[in-house]
Amino acid sequence: xxxxxxxxxxxxxxxxxxxxxxxxxxxxxxxxxxxxxxxxxxxxxxxxxxxxxxxxxxxxxxxxxxxxxxxxxxxxxxxxxxxxxxxxxxxxxxxxxxxxxxxxxxxxxxxxxxxxxxxxxxxxxxxxxxxxxxxxxxxxxxxxxxxxxxxxxxxxxxxxxxxxxxxxxxxxxxxxxxxxxxxxxxxxxxxxxxxxxxxxxxxxxxxxxxxxxxxxxxxxxxxxxxxxxxxxxxxxxxxxxxxxxxxxxxxxxxxxxxxx
Amino acid sequence: xxxxxxxxxxxxxxxxxxxxxxxxxxxxxxxxxxxxxxxxxxxxxxxxxxxxxxxxxxxxxxxxxxxxxxxxxxxxxxxxxxxxxxxxxxxxxxxxxxxxxxxxxxxxxxxxxxxxxxxxxxxxxxxxxxxxxxxxxxxxxxxxxxxxxxxxxxxxxxxxxxxxxxxxxxxxxxxxxxxxxxxxxxxxxxxxxxxxxxxxxxxxxxxxxxxxxxxxxxxxxxxxxxxxxxxxxxxxxxxxxxxxxxxxxxxxxxxxxxxxxxxxxxxxxxxxxxxxxxxxxxxxxxxxxxxxxxxxxxxxxxxxxxxxxxxxxxxxxxxx
Numbered sequence: 001x002x003x004x005x006x007x008x009x010x011x012x013x014x015x016x017x018x019x020x021x022x023x024x025x026x027x028x029x030x031x032x033x034x035x036x037x038x039x040x041x042x043x044x045x046x047x048x049x050x051x052x053x054x055x056x057x058x059x060x061x062x063x064x065x066x067x068x069x070x071x072x073x074x075x076x077x078x079x080x081x082x083x084x085x086x087x088x089x090x091x092x093x094x095x096x097x098x099x100x101x102x103x104x105x106x107x108x109x110x111x112x113x114x115x116x117x118x119x120x121x122x123x124x125x126x127x128x129x130x131x132x133x134x135x136x137x138x139x140x141x142x143x144x145x146x147x148x149x150x151x152x153x154x155x156x157x158x159x160x161x162x163x164x165x166x167x168x169x170x171x172x173x174x175x176x177x178x179x180x181x182x183x184x185x186x187x188x189x190x191x192x193x194x195x196x197x198x199x200x201x202x203x204x205x206x207x208x209x210x211x212x213x214x215x216x217x218x219x220x221x222x223x224x225x226x227x228x229x230x231x232x233x234x235x236x237x238x239x240x241x242x243x244x245x246x247x248x249x250x251x252x253x254x255x256x257x258x259x260x
Numbered sequence: 261x262x263x264x265x266x267x268x269x270x271x272x273x274x275x276x277x278x279x280x281x282x283x284x285x286x287x288x289x290x291x292x293x294x295x296x297x298x299x300x301x302x303x304x305x306x307x308x309x310x311x312x313x314x315x316x317x318x319x320x321x322x323x324x325x326x327x328x329x330x331x332x333x334x335x336x337x338x339x340x341x342x343x344x345x346x347x348x349x350x351x352x353x354x355x356x357x358x359x360x361x362x363x364x365x366x367x368x369x370x371x372x373x374x375x376x377x378x379x380x381x382x383x384x385x386x387x388x389x390x391x392x393x394x395x396x397x398x399x400x401x402x403x404x405x406x407x408x409x410x411x412x413x414x415x416x417x418x419x420x421x422x423x424x425x426x427x428x429x430x431x432x433x434x435x436x437x438x439x440x441x442x443x444x445x446x447x448x449x450x451x452x453x454x455x456x457x458x459x460x461x462x463x464x465x466x467x468x469x470x471x472x473x474x475x476x477x478x479x480x481x482x483x484x485x486x487x488x489x490x491x492x493x494x495x496x497x498x499x500x501x502x503x504x505x506x507x508x509x510x511x512x513x514x515x516x517x518x519x520x521x522x523x524x525x526x527x528x529x530x531x532x533x534x535x536x537x538x539x540x541x542x543x544x545x546x547x548x549x550x551x552x553x554x555x556x557x558x559x560x561x562x563x564x565x566x567x568x569x570x571x572x573x574x575x576x577x578x579x580x
Binding site: 011 | 370402403515558563
């Protein structure tokens with residue numbers, strides 16, 4: 001079974017946003033980066049499927065040179081090799097461009113299964129996975145909480161998937177589809193493993209194939225401006241040392257809000 | 261013309277559909293707003309929506325009775341070719357996330373997701389959407405041909421703001437769906453386990469997020485909850501880690517609540533969490549990060565270490 005996992009490098013949760021002068025993108029030099037969390041779950045799921053069914057796990061990323069950091073991390077956690085579509089413009093690319101960039105480098109690999117996180121913590125379009133499926137001519141399902149692979153029934157057949165899709169409000173649904181297929185993986189589908197020292201050493205020797213960004217890709221949307229969000233409420237911020245803040249809060253909850 | 265994709269289950273429209281209609285009316289300017297409903301037998305839903313649209317288009321087909329991304333993408337593409345809308349507006353639900361990117365790509369259309377605000381009307385409009393987990397808000401302009409597809413964040417527009425008039429005409433539109441083009445075979449939806457706790461009924465809720473740091477520390481929040489007669493709840497990462505059971509989860513994949521008091525401890529406020537609790541009457545946020553999006557919906561905020569502040573609140577409560 002040949003499994004691809006698409007990963008993205010995103011600013012860390014602790015990162016404090018700062019904007020470029022044109023206020024159209026962030027100051028990238030101020031950000032520190034990490035693996036997009038839902039992608040970490042997708043990677044873990046791929047590694048577990050490989051342990052169960054054999055085969056190969058290939059991590060695929062589209063982004064600037066700095067993305068190597070998370071590619072190495074994925075290789076250290078156990079992926080076999082990597083494909084990196086490298087271009088500075090991919091940092092702020094929309095879902096249409098990112099999915100086309102990934103598809104251009106992944107098409108010839110003929111993967112049986114492609115996994116992505118359900119969305120990225122930076123752009124948050126929640127579109128790349130589904131668009132990539134279409135570009136690779138695969139069926140897809142999204143927000144997956146369990147993956148079962150049903151063995152092929154005859155020669156020349158790729159087999160089938162049965163996946164548990166999360167619906168809203170605590171509902172779920174099983175969905176069947178033929179392989180090859182693409183799934184977007186929900187956080188919490190499994191328990192993550194972390195890289196071992198042995199894994200980190202082994203990762204240094206693993207192949208990262210660089211692929212160029214194909215020309216002629218046009219974005220379908222453009223960020224006109226970025227700003228701190230407007231507060232939807234008038235928040236009363238309570239300062240001071242903990243004991244004073246606690247006293248003020250309890251008083252306000254009793255007297256103003258009448259919530260206690 | 262703006263086309264709103266209504267979402268219904270068993271003939272009942274969800275609230276997100278009404279919110280999307282409100283967004284469409286805000287965007288419309290002089291343009292008419294039409295609604296389209298996909299399904300197998302959706303007459304009741306069509307009648308329900310008729311006073312809020314200038315036209316209701318019913319698309320009924322055996323292949324649309326049970327939702328699949330392939331079926332809905334084919335249907336939306338055919339409807340868009342036939343009606344030529346300038347905009348297609350959809351609620352940003354799990355269903356829309358599943359099929360809209362496929363439909364948009366096939367139509368060569370822009371898809372702007374999770375939109376919280378519309379600036380201007382008609383083709384001059386730009387769209388606000390959260391980025392970087394809600395730390396920033398982007399103003400986005402669509403490019404390209406084809407209808408501009410926009411998905412509207414749950415709770416961003418008010419369902420009760422929808423303007424109503426005379427009931428619109430209900431027309432049928434036929435679509436051609438080859439059953440073999442539908443690659444997914446869905447089974448019936450189910451609930452994982454009987455929900456032990458209905459947080460929707462709680463008057464007060466103390467909810468914990470990543471800032472609680474370890475399972476042992478949840479006791480800190482539980483002491484506060486029992487002191488004020490609150491239920492304990494959590495954001496998704498806490499339940500993913502197994503520190504609290506899944507039926508204590510607040511947010512788009514868990515329960516939606518609107519208690520009298522919602523105390524958020526160490527919750528940053530990712531949008532998936534906010535949609536489940538921002539209707540609460542009074543919201544208190546305690547977080548180390550002054551820029552955490554949770555403060556945008558809070559009535560009272562304290563920036564600081566919850567492990568210092570919660571014990572201080574407890575001793576203050578004991579004073580009576």
